Amino acid sequence: MSIEARNLIFSYGGTDVLKDLSFSAEAGELVAVLGPNGVGKSTLFGCLLGFLRPRTGEVLAEGKPIRGMSPRELASLIAYIPQYAPQTFNYTVLDLVTMGMTNQIPLFSSPKPEHRQKAMAALESLGIAHLADRGSGSISGGERQLALLARALVQDARVLIMDEPTANLDYGNSFRVMQRVQELGAGGYTVIFSTHEPNQAFRYATRVLALLDGGVLADGPPDTALTEELLRRLYGVGVAVCSAEVEGESFRLSIPYEKGGKPK
Amino acid sequence: MMKERKEKGLPHYGRRFLFLGLGFILVFLGSFLLGRYAVSMSTTLRILSSWLLEKLSFGALDMAGSWTELEEAVVLNIRLPRILCAALVGAALSAAGASYQGMFRNPMVSPDLMGASTGAGFGASLAILLGMSYFGIMVTAFCFGLGAVLLAWLVSRFSRLNATLALVLAGVMISSLFSACTSFVKLVADTQEQLPAITYWLMGSLSSVKGKDTAFAAIPILLGLIPLLLLRWRMNLLTVSEAEARSMGLNTGRLRLAVILCATLVTAASVAVSGMIGWVGLVIPHFCRMLFGYDYRRLVPASILMGGAFLMLVDDIARVITTSELPLGILTSFVGAPVFLYLIVQGGAEREH
Numbered sequence: 234m235s236i237e238a239r240n241l242i243f244s245y246g247g248t249d250v251l252k253d254l255s256f257s258a259e260a261g262e263l264v265a266v267l268g269p270n271g272v273g274k275s276t277l278f279g280c281l282l283g284f285l286r287p288r289t290g291e292v293l294a295e296g297k298p299i300r301g302m303s304p305r306e307l308a309s310l311i312a313y314i315p316q317y318a319p320q321t322f323n324y325t326v327l328d329l330v331t332m333g334m335t336n337q338i339p340l341f342s343s344p345k346p347e348h349r350q351k352a353m354a355a356l357e358s359l360g361i362a363h364l365a366d367r368g369s370g371s372i373s374g375g376e377r378q379l380a381l382l383a384r385a386l387v388q389d390a391r392v393l394i395m396d397e398p399t400a401n402l403d404y405g406n407s408f409r410v411m412q413r414v415q416e417l418g419a420g421g422y423t424v425i426f427s428t429h430e431p432n433q434a435f436r437y438a439t440r441v442l443a444l445l446d447g448g449v450l451a452d453g454p455p456d457t458a459l460t461e462e463l464l465r466r467l468y469g470v471g472v473a474v475c476s477a478e479v480e481g482e483s484f485r486l487s488i489p490y491e492k493g494g495k496p497k
Numbered sequence: 498m499m500k501e502r503k504e505k506g507l508p509h510y511g512r513r514f515l516f517l518g519l520g521f522i523l524v525f526l527g528s529f530l531l532g533r534y535a536v537s538m539s540t541t542l543r544i545l546s547s548w549l550l551e552k553l554s555f556g557a558l559d560m561a562g563s564w565t566e567l568e569e570a571v572v573l574n575i576r577l578p579r580i581l582c583a584a585l586v587g588a589a590l591s592a593a594g595a596s597y598q599g600m601f602r603n604p605m606v607s608p609d610l611m612g613a614s615t616g617a618g619f620g621a622s623l624a625i626l627l628g629m630s631y632f633g634i635m636v637t638a639f640c641f642g643l644g645a646v647l648l649a650w651l652v653s654r655f656s657r658l659n660a661t662l663a664l665v666l667a668g669v670m671i672s673s674l675f676s677a678c679t680s681f682v683k684l685v686a687d688t689q690e691q692l693p694a695i696t697y698w699l700m701g702s703l704s705s706v707k708g709k710d711t712a713f714a715a716i717p718i719l720l721g722l723i724p725l726l727l728l729r730w731r732m733n734l735l736t737v738s739e740a741e742a743r744s745m746g747l748n749t750g751r752l753r754l755a756v757i758l759c760a761t762l763v764t765a766a767s768v769a770v771s772g773m774i775g776w777v778g779l780v781i782p783h784f785c786r787m788l789f790g791y792d793y794r795r796l797v798p799a800s801i802l803m804g805g806a807f808l809m810l811v812d813d814i815a816r817v818i819t820t821s822e823l824p825l826g827i828l829t830s831f832v833g834a835p836v837f838l839y840l841i842v843q844g845g846a847e848r849e850h
Binding site for chain 2: 342
């Protein structure tokens, strides 16, 4: 089990945000975390990454409880890829990726040529080696997201936690980023990502974790777990799920609608 | 192909560092030539090297010189302390500025943000009001500068806000509290002697710096600059969000505390010895980013060299331009701001293609 959450209870000032939440994920799984705004996705991620300490319950990475681990030790097990956000300082892409090796570079020391080579290799594996010398503030949102992904890869952690990886990205960039994420899952990483778009779960995830009221409403492969009924309960709107076939491959899609709710 | 470009990129910075270092040495030596009493370059060099040799050999080597006692006194007792002090203060302020800017993820931050300068300013005003000696003023200013930041940091520890935000808000509040206190001291001060002294001190000057003062300021400044130099690559991590930095294995709280401590130490010591010299800590790091990029590995040493050279240069102008010396705080803005405005326009044009 590469990551496991056991009976997490977390509360902010008396209100329980996570109520006895448990789940686990294995290597090679791509878990999409779905749920309405404010359901506790960020809180769950905070607990998984050790930023937040659950009131009860525990998180295990590679079978070991993360409580009490040093930041350095935790960083070698779990990596975090934040949402796309504009940057104040325009580091080059290579410098940005090299920062991911903080857990491998001693406190008073600077990156050595072998660290730069490793960063270059990560960039090459994601197909963005040509961006190494560019400023990370002057590349596209999709390219920056891939650079952050490269930064997570050089950290050598096998669990990747992605907070809405395609937020603020356009249609094409979303697809390109998610394709790479899918490849990483196929390559043996455990990827947990949050999304507001059920179609992304259908399209890329091997598993869906649907959260509602601080608990797990559904946990399973997207095709069986994401029913019309479940999506309606999650988001409070009518949803139709249908299938489409493209070049012999079948895709499932969800479409929100309201009965008789056509604009007048 | 990629690697070739990388390797070509490095000596490029190396050459810039070479120029910056040479510039620093030239300004340092050139500063000895200025002043009412003329001492030639060769005499200055001989006096300096014999002094250095004597110091290094703990007095065993005492070279008899072909220079007058007056020349030696001018070079060693008047010019050397002042020039060294200018270099130290400039280096300290710009390194502290660069550190604060990264930590608060805001390039418009100056070392004054956390209250080190206003605290020191109040300490100095109070000391002048109480009629202390120059050395006493310096020590009081230094203690108040440190105290102000400590207070801001303690307040932020008890806050439930995000760590950085709490620190900024607490710093701004403590800072405005101390500047109000300074205003109060000015109000009650004797208008014949104390008030002008306070006002002049607050504008910044190195004109009354002696060897003892430079030595006193050098200790905290070096104690602060050395850890900043050692931690310089890690400081890059403070410019990304708290969550990201922690997920990459950084103990953010500890690093932030270390950087605040060092930056505050050097700021308080600089303000204590030289008064309030604005502008250096805000803008020298910008120049350095334009020339050396954003990586703190280069930014910290570049800021130290450029800040030191800049303040020596400005102090030279202060010494030469009028018989009654102009305060440094005024000059730094007069010299620096137009150059910076020009660079904003130029830099903007470069980024277009």
